[in-house]
Amino acid sequence: MTILRNDRTVPPGREVPDATVARLPVYLRALNALAEAGTPTCSSVDLAAAAGVNPAKLRKDLSHLGSYGTRGVGYDVEHLRHEVARAIGQTQDWDVVIVGVGHLGTALSSYQGFSTRGIRIVALVDADPTRIGTTVAGLEVEPVDRLPAIVAERGIRIAVVATPGAAAQEVADVLVAAGVTSILNFAPAHLEVPNGVDVRKVDLSIELQILAYHQQRRADETEATA
Numbered sequence: 295m296t297i298l299r300n301d302r303t304v305p306p307g308r309e310v311p312d313a314t315v316a317r318l319p320v321y322l323r324a325l326n327a328l329a330e331a332g333t334p335t336c337s338s339v340d341l342a343a344a345a346g347v348n349p350a351k352l353r354k355d356l357s358h359l360g361s362y363g364t365r366g367v368g369y370d371v372e373h374l375r376h377e378v379a380r381a382i383g384q385t386q387d388w389d390v391v392i393v394g395v396g397h398l399g400t401a402l403s404s405y406q407g408f409s410t411r412g413i414r415i416v417a418l419v420d421a422d423p424t425r426i427g428t429t430v431a432g433l434e435v436e437p438v439d440r441l442p443a444i445v446a447e448r449g450i451r452i453a454v455v456a457t458p459g460a461a462a463q464e465v466a467d468v469l470v471a472a473g474v475t476s477i478l479n480f481a482p483a484h485l486e487v488p489n490g491v492d493v494r495k496v497d498l499s500i501e502l503q504i505l506a507y508h509q510q511r512r513a514d515e516t517e518a519t520a
């Protein structure tokens with residue numbers, strides 16, 4: 295998946311690697327802090343240190359956006375901040391619908407941190423009649439048959455799927471038909487979507503299994519040296 299594929303800040307034909315895309319929010323946070331401190335320019339070394347990456351990686355990442363800095367001066371903080379923010383779509387707020395307002399959907403809709411990242415949860419949808427009409431994080435839970443109208447009326451392009459796996463494909467189909475082009479999928483299901491639609495799958499159990507693997511290796515090494 296390439297979030298920046300259609301963004302005008304990226305020269306046509308130039309792909310930004312996912313690993314770079316994942317670091318851009320970290321650079322933005324560091325640049326925001328520099329801007330708030332009134333720092334006009336910064337070197338790649340300073341910015342890399344603030345972002346916790348090595349300077350060569352930072353320079354390479356920023357070169358994907360067409361930002362090379364000025365030798366001896368470094369980067370213009372405001373300019374770079376704007377470029378990075380634009381590349382990750384943070385110069386505007388994005389309205390998001392959450393489908394499936396169970397444990398996870400409720401927790402996500404209550405999270406305060408999205409709004410400062412340009413993400414606005416504007417609609418919650420569920421299939422369970424006992425949830426419909428209830429208020430979660432200040433929003434009324436709406437019935438799933440209203441989903442196409444909700445997406446169309448509010449011009450929503452980004453959706454979160456937090457339904458059981460069995461319902462996820464059908465939900466994705468409805469979302470895509472209504473105009474959604476980016477889906478964050480928490481359900482344990484592979485979603486088939488047409489070209490032009492981005493799906494990111496979040497699987498916390500995989501993350502935990504990776505940690506468990508490293509933990510096991512650590513334990514094996516300790517045993518071997520004992």
Ligand SMILES: NC(=O)c1ccc[n+]([C@@H]2O[C@H](COP(=O)([O-])OP(=O)(O)OC[C@H]3O[C@@H](n4cnc5c(N)ncnc54)[C@H](O)[C@@H]3O)[C@@H](O)[C@H]2O)c1
Pocket residue numbers: 393394395396397398399419420421422425438456457458459461465479480481482496497498499
């Ligand atoms: N990826 C991860 O790391 C991760 C972590 C936790 C949970 N999950 C997954 O996220 C999903 C939600 O988990 P949960 O604990 O909140 O479950 P939950 O049962 O509490 O919530 C699921 C909600 O989806 C609703 N729903 C069912 N079918 C629907 C449909 N067709 N349209 C709209 N809403 C529908 C249900 O009424 C319910 O409110 C599950 O698939 C679970 O496996 C993933």
